[in-house]
Amino acid sequence: MRMSQLLLRTLREDPADTDSQGYALLVRAGYVRRLSSGVYTFLPLGLKVLHRVEAIVRRELDRAGMQEMLMPALSPIELWDQSGRSARFGTDALPALTVEGRGGTYVLGPTHEEVVTATVGQEVESYRQLPVTVYQIQSKFRDEARPRYGLVRTKELVMCDAYSFDRNPEGMQVSYERAVAAYLEIFQAVGLNVTPVVAQSGAIGGDVNHEFMVPSVIGEDHFASCGSCGYHANTEAAERQIVGVSPAPSDLPERRSVATPGVATMEEVVAHFAAEGISLKEMVKAIAATNAEGDVVVIAVRGDREVRLPHGWDLVDDEALKAHPGLHKGSIGLVGLNEAGISLVVDHELVARTGPWLCGANAPDSHDEFVVVGRDAIPDAVGSFVVVEAGDACPICANPLELVRSVEAAHTFQLGLQYSTKMTGASFLDEDGTEQPLWMGCYGIGVSRLLGVLAEAHHDDKGLMWPKEVAPFDVHLVTLGANRNPALEEAGDALYSQLLREGFSVLYDDRDGSPGVKFADADLLGVPIRLVLGGKGLERGIVEWRRRRDDTEGEVALSGPFTDLR
């Protein structure tokens, strides 16, 4: 590509609305332009990178035996009524965009489980057609509350979504593992350091899923990481163990209730008992929640820790709490719940450490002191119910955990029968002649988001530094002063042609610009290899090369061949 003809305009200053270095460079270097909040145009350079990432995704998924297809972005809302997900449209849980058309309401697909289930369900009639995994690369639409970091969080995004269909859970597991392996190959190939993390505990149901996290300063999530044994988990799923437990005192005081009129918040409780040296760490935070079955449960954790609700559980709001005579806002505690018919689940720590604990007394304006779990209150279940913090002990090896800021670049789910039992036609005839629902998995990778992550991961203060597998061009050829030296212009054109013949993709800066401008643009654009042909080089019959990533440089004969530059 001759740069003189490329639709490209580089900017010397960061645009005002950029919130990350990688995004600022993508704009300055002319890869993308924002059309509106969270909506972007890929200019020619940006599209080249996007295409290169897509090519890697296709290559790896094809190798894994998946088949590419293309579903419409637009789908009738009736399909979403079948799965029940249309009920959640407009909420943060599923910020789908819909459009009114002549045929009714259409959904601009935020994801494609419904469409693919209907499609594949229609085509598959027999177990003989299974397993099958399909994928597509397509634009998705999500009405994000807050687009951020350029291509990282957008309202319209290019995504590769894959879906596997199997005849049984074992088959689903195999398909899932194959997809995960393919994803790891993709990240390796594009040049991103990814960590698959467990995103949700298997404690509730068999929902297995993994997030593929790329550590980054623009991360919107953290995952817990153990540097010793390799344990990784999303903070919503991470657990920790309790270490260094002190032996139980021989003479634990008896529990007693204390009147605490007007004391409601944790801070007020601490202030009230300040004279006894009570801090949040000696207290119990107890909250009311409804479990997956809809029963009210009290969850108790150490006072200074954040409660982590199991998947499918919800907090009981203040209004609903009033309907439970045994529970009082501000003084929910551990004692007497069984009598009130309310289950008590406690975090490991409350059992591992003997306490005694200070907590609400399940009566208005009253708190219990010297509570010992197991003596004064018998938990119905013990588990890990706190959000993991840095320094907590790894659940496997007790090494202190780190929290790593990172971007979710891909997500894989074992869906099981979640969609196939709700959608019509998502079944097949098994070997024994019975009709069975399809066992599904789904796998999404944010292709356009990867550009944002790549730009953030590979740049310096001068510009981008694309890994060669995704770079818009292999080499960036620069001639200096060719406009006033016909021989040099000719040599530059000849060199350009030769490089193309040798199979390189070449960005040829044939513009009539000063050396400084050309060099600065080359650094900004971030093509892996820069070739410079100047007057002196022409006389000596050489062209200079310089690698963007590490600034190593050298010379090669102008006559080529240039195979060593790869």
Added chain:
RNA sequence: CGGGCUGUAGCGCAGCUUGGUAGCGCGCCUCGUUCGGGACGAGGAGGUCCCGGGUUCAAAUCCCGGCAGCCCGACCA
């Protein structure tokens, strides 16, 4: 969805307090001189001052109402 801030030339900004019809840097166009790390001189083009209403002889500026964008938080299947 709460809280804060900002909308002025392609980009980055000043002007607004104290109303008098718009300016700087970069970029862009022309000519000349330059030419190995963002050159210099001269000339030039380019603006519904986010939109609507109000106050006023007069509004980028003051008032009211919208819209958009950004930041913090909440949220993120």
